[in-house]
Amino acid sequence: MDKNRLISIKEEKRAKIIENLLQNDLIELVEDKVVLKGDYYKNQLRIALRNCDIINPFDIEEYIAFDGYLALHNVLTNLSQREVVDIMKNSLLRGRGGAGFPTGKKWEEAFTFDADQKYIICNADEGDPGAFMDRSILEKDPHSVLEGMAIGGYAIGANKGFIYVRAEYPQAVKTLKHAIEEAKTLGLLGKDIFKSGFDFDIELRLGSGAFVCGEGTALIESIEGHRGMPRPKLQRTAHVGLWGKPTIINNVETFANVAPIILNGAEWFRSIGTEKSPGTKVFSLVGKIENAGLVEVPMGTKLRDIVFDIGGGCQNNKEYKAVQTGGPSGGCIPKEYLDVAVDFESLASIGSIMGSGGMVVMDENTCMMDIAKYFLEFSVDESCGKCIPCREGTRRMYEILELITEGKAQMSDLEELENLAHVVSDTSLCGLGQTAPNPVITTLKYYKDEYIAHIVDKKCPAKSCKPLITYTISDKCIGCTLCKKNCPVDAIQGELKVKHSIDIEKCIKCGSCYEVCPVKPVKAVEIY
Amino acid sequence: MKTVKLTIDNKEIEVDSSLTVMQAANSVGIKIPNLCYDERLDIFGACRMCVVEIEGSKKLQTSCSTKVRDGMVVHTKTEKVIQARREILRLLLDNHPNDCLTCEKAGDCLLQDYAYEYDVKFRNHTGKIRDRYIDDSNPFYVYDAQKCILCGLCVRVCSRLQVTGAIDFVNRGFDTIIGTPFNDGLINSDCVSCGNCVSVCPTGALMPKSKEKFRTWEVEKVKTTCTFCGVGCQINLLTKDDKVVGVEPVKNAVNEGLLCVKGKFSFNFINHPDRLNAPLLKEDGVFKEISWDRAYEIIKEKVDKYMAENGPDSFAGLSSARCTNEENYLFQKLFRAVLKTNNIDHCARL
Ligand SMILES: Cc1cc2nc3c(=O)[nH]c(=O)nc-3n(C[C@H](O)[C@H](O)[C@H](O)COP(=O)(O)O)c2cc1C
Numbered sequence: 001m002d003k004n005r006l007i008s009i010k011e012e013k014r015a016k017i018i019e020n021l022l023q024n025d026l027i028e029l030v031e032d033k034v035v036l037k038g039d040y041y042k043n044q045l046r047i048a049l050r051n052c053d054i055i056n057p058f059d060i061e062e063y064i065a066f067d068g069y070l071a072l073h074n075v076l077t078n079l080s081q082r083e084v085v086d087i088m089k090n091s092l093l094r095g096r097g098g099a100g101f102p103t104g105k106k107w108e109e110a111f112t113f114d115a116d117q118k119y120i121i122c123n124a125d126e127g128d129p130g131a132f133m134d135r136s137i138l139e140k141d142p143h144s145v146l147e148g149m150a151i152g153g154y155a156i157g158a159n160k161g162f163i164y165v166r167a168e169y170p171q172a173v174k175t176l177k178h179a180i181e182e183a184k185t186l187g188l189l190g191k192d193i194f195k196s197g198f199d200f201d202i203e204l205r206l207g208s209g210a211f212v213c214g215e216g217t218a219l220i221e222s223i224e225g226h227r228g229m230p231r232p233k234l235q236r237t238a239h240v241g242l243w244g245k246p247t248i249i250n251n252v253e254t255f256a257n258v259a260p261i262i263l264n265g266a267e268w269f270r271s272i273g274t275e276k277s278p279g280t281k282v283f284s285l286v287g288k289i290e291n292a293g294l295v296e297v298p299m300g301t302k303l304r305d306i307v308f309d310i311g312g313g314c315q316n317n318k319e320y321k322a323v324q325t326g327g328p329s330g331g332c333i334p335k336e337y338l339d340v341a342v343d344f345e346s347l348a349s350i351g352s353i354m355g356s357g358g359m360v361v362m363d364e365n366t367c368m369m370d371i372a373k374y375f376l377e378f379s380v381d382e383s384c385g386k387c388i389p390c391r392e393g394t395r396r397m398y399e400i401l402e403l404i405t406e407g408k409a410q411m412s413d414l415e416e417l418e419n420l421a422h423v424v425s426d427t428s429l430c431g432l433g434q435t436a437p438n439p440v441i442t443t444l445k446y447y448k449d450e451y452i453a454h455i456v457d458k459k460c461p462a463k464s465c466k467p468l469i470t471y472t473i474s475d476k477c478i479g480c481t482l483c484k485k486n487c488p489v490d491a492i493q494g495e496l497k498v499k500h501s502i503d504i505e506k507c508i509k510c511g512s513c514y515e516v517c518p519v520k521p522v523k524a525v526e527i528y
Numbered sequence: 529m530k531t532v533k534l535t536i537d538n539k540e541i542e543v544d545s546s547l548t549v550m551q552a553a554n555s556v557g558i559k560i561p562n563l564c565y566d567e568r569l570d571i572f573g574a575c576r577m578c579v580v581e582i583e584g585s586k587k588l589q590t591s592c593s594t595k596v597r598d599g600m601v602v603h604t605k606t607e608k609v610i611q612a613r614r615e616i617l618r619l620l621l622d623n624h625p626n627d628c629l630t631c632e633k634a635g636d637c638l639l640q641d642y643a644y645e646y647d648v649k650f651r652n653h654t655g656k657i658r659d660r661y662i663d664d665s666n667p668f669y670v671y672d673a674q675k676c677i678l679c680g681l682c683v684r685v686c687s688r689l690q691v692t693g694a695i696d697f698v699n700r701g702f703d704t705i706i707g708t709p710f711n712d713g714l715i716n717s718d719c720v721s722c723g724n725c726v727s728v729c730p731t732g733a734l735m736p737k738s739k740e741k742f743r744t745w746e747v748e749k750v751k752t753t754c755t756f757c758g759v760g761c762q763i764n765l766l767t768k769d770d771k772v773v774g775v776e777p778v779k780n781a782v783n784e785g786l787l788c789v790k791g792k793f794s795f796n797f798i799n800h801p802d803r804l805n806a807p808l809l810k811e812d813g814v815f816k817e818i819s820w821d822r823a824y825e826i827i828k829e830k831v832d833k834y835m836a837e838n839g840p841d842s843f844a845g846l847s848s849a850r851c852t853n854e855e856n857y858l859f860q861k862l863f864r865a866v867l868k869t870n871n872i873d874h875c876a877r878l
């Protein structure tokens with residue numbers, strides 16, 4: 001494999017792929033650039049997702065057709081390790097896995113640390129509920145990750161890479177295996193790549209469904225064959241990592257950004273996004289949103305633009321209530337802050353985090369205590385059990401939220417909840433415990449009145465917590481019997497054309513009656 | 529050796545730059561509480577009890593896993609630190625049986641000591657407590673998950689020092705316990721019953737199956753050398769009313785706090801009614817107790833007799849690995865110098 005071969009593959013394939021996509025009406029050409037067609041994509045800028053839904057992930061030549069492996073060629077034949085590290089540092093690319101640590105700086109740590117063996121690891125353990133950014137890249141453009149890893153390997157002096165991918169992503173595993181084989185066959189992985197003397201191999205390691213194994217040191221423990229529990233940070237993994245050797249761990253999306261930075265330069269990358277958070281970020285927009293899906297936009301884009309312009313606002317024209325960014329480690333962002341710029345600093349300033357890019361949209365019918373409880377339950381289940389505050393404390397917090405949503409809590413429980421939230425976040429060992437209270441802390445900050453309504457008035461303002469609501473039928477009832485027929489527990493009495501009534505003792509609050517009541521504009525079934 | 533200067537609790541000290549804050553504090557007699565640290569093992573960082581305040585960092589830092597730096601100013605007993613430790617202890621007590629009254633470990637339990645020191649009490653709550661799980665399949669010791677604080681000392685001692693790796697953490701989060709593969713019971717695991725996990729456990733979660741009832745404050749500790757082999761492990765015999773009721777390894781000795789199954793658990797023979805306490809003489813097919821003086825007389829008579837009849841090489845001696853080196857030395861001296869024969873051997877050679 002050499003540069004001429006790369007270019008001839010590109011010339012041979014590219015036009016054909018584009019023609020095919022145009023024929024199927026899937027793309028349009030904007031200033032010679034391929035852009036996916038439709039309003040949803042109009043306001044996006046796709047760098048990490050550049051090839052997704054455009055190329056066939058099982059054909060390496062299609063990746064090459066869109067400049068694939070040119071960056072690796074350039075790095076191996078024209079640039080020194082130091083130069084690659086400097087380009088990455090200049091680009092100010094920040095890790096997309098959650099913490100936003102500058103990638104170039106991290107690479108430099110490993111590059112300047114002398115060792116006989118170094119490793120590069122791609123963190124593909126994506127475990128946040130509702131997040132599937134990394135999955136898309138792995139399944140639709142695996143070579144962008146392999147190329148990024150090989151460049152990273154060259155930069156720090158590692159010739160062995162691991163992709164730690166969760167076993168719940170079988171398609172991603174299949175795609176990656178195929179991609180690694182193809183790259184080896186073409187000599188783009190393996191020995192003496194581009195005759196540069198640089199060897200680089202990649203192996204897969206499958207995670208077995210523990211969220212905490214996405215944490216860097218737990219991931220290392222897991223690859224080493226131990227139980228996935230985070231290590232105390234006595235030394236940096238860039239110095240002492242996998243099997244005690246210097247190790248760089250980066251996220252899938254981080255690696256997917258590497259080749260474009262090498263090809264277009266650090267200046268180009270810094271011209272996108274904000275000064276401190278350059279580039280784009282992929283978000284997975286889910287929840288009560290009209291257009292759910294993956295969104296890649298420049299950093300600093302307003303939250304409002306993502307939720308409304310791209311996402312189309314809440315489903316069924318319901319009112320927007322909040323969006324949870326950063327998954328279980330993040331916080332919710334209320335209406336008042338819809339104009340916040342989505343970048344690392346701005347989100348942190350209002351108590352949330354960027355996280356890996358999950359965005360769960362909630363409408364007026366979402367109870368924030370319920371949301372806090374949901375995310376906390378996730379953390380309770382996923383806590384590895386190593387340290388006391390996270391193992392014991394998240395469980396106690398969850399129990400208080402249970403009491404609140406069941407209408408059994410007292411104001412003293414709320415004090416205890418706040419107290420525990422701080423203990424857990426201040427003293428836990430790893431990021432999981434340190435951030436697990438965030439959903440509670442932010443809902444307490446922005447929706448304290450809802451907490452108080454649950455505790456003092458025993459009411460759920462969003463009419464979502466079952467123990468706190470009652471279903472009744474008003475005088476508007478036309479006696480259509482629809483609700484009676486649909487009630488699964490026969491709690492509704494009434495004859496045809498006569499007002500119906502609900503037996504509160506029997507009612508299980510499933511809401512079927514409310515759903516089917518045909519009376520308009522205000523339904524005859526009422527919820528208190 | 530590079531050194532750094534730092535201040536801990538207003539005390540200026542100079543220490544080796546490779547130390548952690550906890551080690552530095554310990555070196556000048558400032559004790560920092562902890563439930564999962566052991567100087568023989570890698571830093572684990574699980575209990576979070578060792579948090580301290582370091583000027584310049586907003587968050588509390590765990591002193592076990594923070595390296596000393598030049599100019600560092602550390603406070604180990606501030607209001608914030610003490611509050612955090614109390615909360616951690618409270619979380620532990622919320623999930624611990626209120627059983628100190630009859631717990632065998634009472635008086636020797638770190639959790640109890642810290643709860644007392646930090647004035648944290650059991651309280652009533654309606655939340656979950658860990659499921660009951662007791663593994664008493666091993667004949668020598670028993671594991672009670674409800675008393676376990678998951679410090680991981682047993683796991684690490686078993687895998688790093690004993691190098692058996694019989695036990696590990698099982699399940700996750702709140703349901704975590706210490707167990708064996710497939711939770712098949714200790715008796716079906718690789719466990720060699722060395723009891724080193726029992727010796728290191730800070731609570732009553734891992735306890736010897738003692739036949740004697742005693743409270744830790746009733747026993748006298750008698751330091752001695754284990755007699756089972758020639759290694760010379762140092763042990764404390766725990767005695768109550770002149771009876772040996774338990775054994776604990778001595779930490780600052782050749783065995784570094786470790787023992788084998790015999791040293792740790794095999795002491796019941798000392799008080800056993802069948803144990804020989806005096807020499808026996810067989811007459812007319814029946815053993816009879818005699819005095820030591822009488823026994824030596826008989827030995828001497830027989831030695832003289834056979835020496836005269838058959839010479840030195842009609843004697844042979846076999847010594848035991850359970851004797852000390854000194855005893856073995858004297859034994860061979862007796863054979864070589866007094867009886868003048870080289871027919872001398874030792875069971876450990878078999
Ligand atoms: C509980 C926990 C789970 C994590 N899960 C992931 C994950 O699934 N994927 C990921 O890339 N980073 C995850 N991280 C962040 C990693 O620890 C690490 O910061 C990241 O992989 C570094 O890569 P980056 O610099 O490219 O972001 C997680 C962190 C924590 C504390």
Ligand code: SF4
Binds near residue numbers: 212386390
């Ligand atoms: S914070 Fe939670 S997940 Fe992290 S080490 Fe502690 S128990 Fe494990």
Ligand code: SF4
Binds near residue numbers: 682686692720
């Ligand atoms: S008795 Fe010894 S071998 Fe058995 S679990 Fe304990 S430390 Fe491991």
Ligand code: SF4
Binds near residue numbers: 681730733
């Ligand atoms: S059994 Fe004892 S030593 Fe082992 S984890 Fe539990 S408390 Fe710690």
